[in-house]
Amino acid sequence: MIFVFLNFVLSTQSYDPLDAPFPVIHNQGFESELSKTYVRLPDRAHGVVRDPLWDLSRDSAGLYVSFKTNSNDIVVSYKFAYAKSMAHMASTGVSGVDLLAKDEGDGKWYSVLSSFSFGSNSATYYFKGIKEGEFEFRLYLPLYNCVSDFLITVNDGSSFEWIRKDTRTPIIAYGTSILQGACASRPISSWTNILQRRLDYPLINFGFSGNGKLEPEVIDFIIENEAKLYILDCLANLGGYSYATIKDLFYNAVKQIHQKWPNVPILGVDHAGYSYEDMVSSTHDEVVKCNTAQKAAFDQLVAEGEKNIYYFTKEEIGLDYESFTDYVHPNNYGMQKYAQSYERKIREILGDSF
Amino acid sequence: MIFVFLNFVLSTQSYDPLDAPFPVIHNQGFESELSKTYVRLPDRAHGVVRDPLWDLSRDSAGLYVSFKTNSNDIVVSYKFAYAKSMAHMASTGVSGVDLLAKDEGDGKWYSVLSSFSFGSNSATYYFKGIKEGEFEFRLYLPLYNCVSDFLITVNDGSSFEWIRKDTRTPIIAYGTSILQGACASRPISSWTNILQRRLDYPLINFGFSGNGKLEPEVIDFIIENEAKLYILDCLANLGGYSYATIKDLFYNAVKQIHQKWPNVPILGVDHAGYSYEDMVSSTHDEVVKCNTAQKAAFDQLVAEGEKNIYYFTKEEIGLDYESFTDYVHPNNYGMQKYAQSYERKIREILGDSF
Numbered sequence: 001m002i003f004v005f006l007n008f009v010l011s012t013q014s015y016d017p018l019d020a021p022f023p024v025i026h027n028q029g030f031e032s033e034l035s036k037t038y039v040r041l042p043d044r045a046h047g048v049v050r051d052p053l054w055d056l057s058r059d060s061a062g063l064y065v066s067f068k069t070n071s072n073d074i075v076v077s078y079k080f081a082y083a084k085s086m087a088h089m090a091s092t093g094v095s096g097v098d099l100l101a102k103d104e105g106d107g108k109w110y111s112v113l114s115s116f117s118f119g120s121n122s123a124t125y126y127f128k129g130i131k132e133g134e135f136e137f138r139l140y141l142p143l144y145n146c147v148s149d150f151l152i153t154v155n156d157g158s159s160f161e162w163i164r165k166d167t168r169t170p171i172i173a174y175g176t177s178i179l180q181g182a183c184a185s186r187p188i189s190s191w192t193n194i195l196q197r198r199l200d201y202p203l204i205n206f207g208f209s210g211n212g213k214l215e216p217e218v219i220d221f222i223i224e225n226e227a228k229l230y231i232l233d234c235l236a237n238l239g240g241y242s243y244a245t246i247k248d249l250f251y252n253a254v255k256q257i258h259q260k261w262p263n264v265p266i267l268g269v270d271h272a273g274y275s276y277e278d279m280v281s282s283t284h285d286e287v288v289k290c291n292t293a294q295k296a297a298f299d300q301l302v303a304e305g306e307k308n309i310y311y312f313t314k315e316e317i318g319l320d321y322e323s324f325t326d327y328v329h330p331n332n333y334g335m336q337k338y339a340q341s342y343e344r345k346i347r348e349i350l351g352d353s354f
Numbered sequence: 355m356i357f358v359f360l361n362f363v364l365s366t367q368s369y370d371p372l373d374a375p376f377p378v379i380h381n382q383g384f385e386s387e388l389s390k391t392y393v394r395l396p397d398r399a400h401g402v403v404r405d406p407l408w409d410l411s412r413d414s415a416g417l418y419v420s421f422k423t424n425s426n427d428i429v430v431s432y433k434f435a436y437a438k439s440m441a442h443m444a445s446t447g448v449s450g451v452d453l454l455a456k457d458e459g460d461g462k463w464y465s466v467l468s469s470f471s472f473g474s475n476s477a478t479y480y481f482k483g484i485k486e487g488e489f490e491f492r493l494y495l496p497l498y499n500c501v502s503d504f505l506i507t508v509n510d511g512s513s514f515e516w517i518r519k520d521t522r523t524p525i526i527a528y529g530t531s532i533l534q535g536a537c538a539s540r541p542i543s544s545w546t547n548i549l550q551r552r553l554d555y556p557l558i559n560f561g562f563s564g565n566g567k568l569e570p571e572v573i574d575f576i577i578e579n580e581a582k583l584y585i586l587d588c589l590a591n592l593g594g595y596s597y598a599t600i601k602d603l604f605y606n607a608v609k610q611i612h613q614k615w616p617n618v619p620i621l622g623v624d625h626a627g628y629s630y631e632d633m634v635s636s637t638h639d640e641v642v643k644c645n646t647a648q649k650a651a652f653d654q655l656v657a658e659g660e661k662n663i664y665y666f667t668k669e670e671i672g673l674d675y676e677s678f679t680d681y682v683h684p685n686n687y688g689m690q691k692y693a694q695s696y697e698r699k700i701r702e703i704l705g706d707s708f
Contacts, residue, residue: 086444091442100675130634276481280468280482324467327468331540332679335687
């Protein structure tokens with residue numbers, strides 16, 4: 001019996017991303033400070049940005065770690081901070097992970113997910129029976145929870161190699177719950193994660209659920225990271241503000257970013273709409289207010305000679321009533337539409353330069 | 355204070371679908387027995403079909419009630435039987451309802467969802483601030499729960515009129531959890547519900563999670579209801595069976611249906627695949643076994659002169675690795691693909707005859 005037990009214990013090898021010899025957490029900003037964490041803003045933001053936003057910055061939205069192995073079985077276990085329960089978003093999206101494998105043959109990504117088991121503040125994911133060969137894997141972290149104690153366990157004798165973080169100058173997106181990932185049913189399905197794969201390019205997710213409000217003190221942190229493109233997609237959190245305030249917020253945000261990075265393009269993004277705006281006129285009016293205010297600021301900036309700014313309209317995003325989980329958050333179908341539309345727009349802006 | 359209280363109480367009117375003067379529960383079979391319930395098989399199936407399937411037949415998957423009102427606010431409250439918690443499916447899909455409104459102007463459906471509140475075995479949905487006018491509404495029932503005590507509450511003085519159940523000979527679909535609705539994030543997003551709207555035609559959902567196994571005793575009940583088309587989409591629950599058993603099950607199911615309804619077309623449907631089958635060869639092999647076995651039965655039937663049978667392939671369904679919530683259940687993106695593909699196929703089969 002002891003032999004069997006030992007045999008079981010010795011039959012696997014475990015790896016902790018935080019013990020990797022170089023940064024392995026992709027799509028994360030503030031590399032010198034954060035590369036040994038799963039968070040999105042440095043500790044020194046605490047007390048500078050509002051507390052709810054700082055709390056959300058602990059969530060691992062958009063992050064993944066990458067490695068190669070030829071193990072036939074991979075087990076991922078971790079803890080998460082909040083037993084967060086959301087009626088409209090499955091636990092697999094809130095607190096779950098995801099593993100994709102790249103087939104070197106066709107260069108495409110494939111899912112490896114077999115099963116999972118959730119505790120109140122921990123989870124174990126099983127990826128079993130993977131076919132022979134060494135593959136590059138991407139382990140996507142939870143969209144709406146703060147994780148710790150990650151262990152990636154492979155079969156004994158398998159190869160295992162960390163893949164260094166992609167350090168190309170990233171696209172940086174700042175926004176709301178929609179940008180953070182609500183309501184994707186699993187991490188690979190948030191629009192930033194889909195888009196990142198489609199572009200094959202680093203993309204930092206600064207989505208803060210309910211708290212993407214174009215605040216200067218948040219933008220100050222975000223632009224510590226140089227970007228290939230800054231995306232401002234905050235209107236779904238600004239509906240309660242006046243036309244004038246929204247206009248000022250966008251105008252000032254562009255000025256603030258371009259003061260530091262004059263040549264980096266900025267993409268202003270419309271409110272994609274509410275699922276019920278055709279039947280509930282007040283919500284339609286709110287979307288129109290948000291979008292006309294932001295577009296007015298954009299037009300004013302252009303008229304004043306501001307360069308390197310672009311605009312992405314509600315019509316270009318193209319959601320319909322079947323694209324939503326609730327009144328505003330896209331379901332996986334809406335997330336695909338978001339990602340496809342964003343890809344088209346970003347390729348228009350950046351052309352072959354990335 | 356008493357006046358205010360009375361004013362509040364008197365300011366709404368509530369309607370119970372089970373008190374309607376005629377059948378109002380759409381997409382339900384066994385009309386003479388079930389029209390005053392929210393279930394899918396009659397009580398006399400208890401003890402004839404396996405208990406787990408009978409339990410699932412209490413779930414209201416695919417059902418909706420329909421009414422007209424000019425109320426600006428609609429509140430729907432109800433109880434559900436199970437505090438069912440599924441890590442991969444949001445409560446809004448498991449136990450939630452949905453309300454769509456038809457705009458007579460363009461004939462399209464629109465969402466009305468504003469907010470909801472879930473208790474452990476009850477829920478309240480709010481549809482507030484609906485624009486002026488009388489609209490036709492569809493209230494979709496939960497996909498994965500058994501409901502009771504429904505009340506539809508409108509503002510006092512509003513019109514309210516039940517819409518009689520559509521009694522055209524329905525399309526009838528028999529299958530698995532995928533067909534029951536997993537893992538749509540809300541009831542309007544299950545593939546049968548999307549398809550029903552796209553075809554504008556009644557469609558009965560006999561999806562039984564984990565239990566769609568082509569059993570003769572279940573088919574006996576299903577075919578008590580005459581169909582415009584019978585859909586057999588059970589392979590995702592037959593993976594554990596041998597090639598020979600799967601072949602026999604499909605062969606016998608077609609014979610059983612056509613013995614009673616020789617002229618009603620039957621559509622056999624492939625296993626749509628596993629999300630991980632490209633990386634986990636054993637799962638690919640299982641899909642191939644299921645699909646070749648069923649197709650062999652189909653080909654044999656055709657060779658024997660069987661008329662009115664059709665086949666819907668995995669390639670025609672067309673899911674990809676981003677279409678799934680887990681190893682097999684479609685997310686909302688996958689549900690849209692399913693519905694679009696099914697629509698194309700059914701229009702090929704039924705032409706303009708419906």
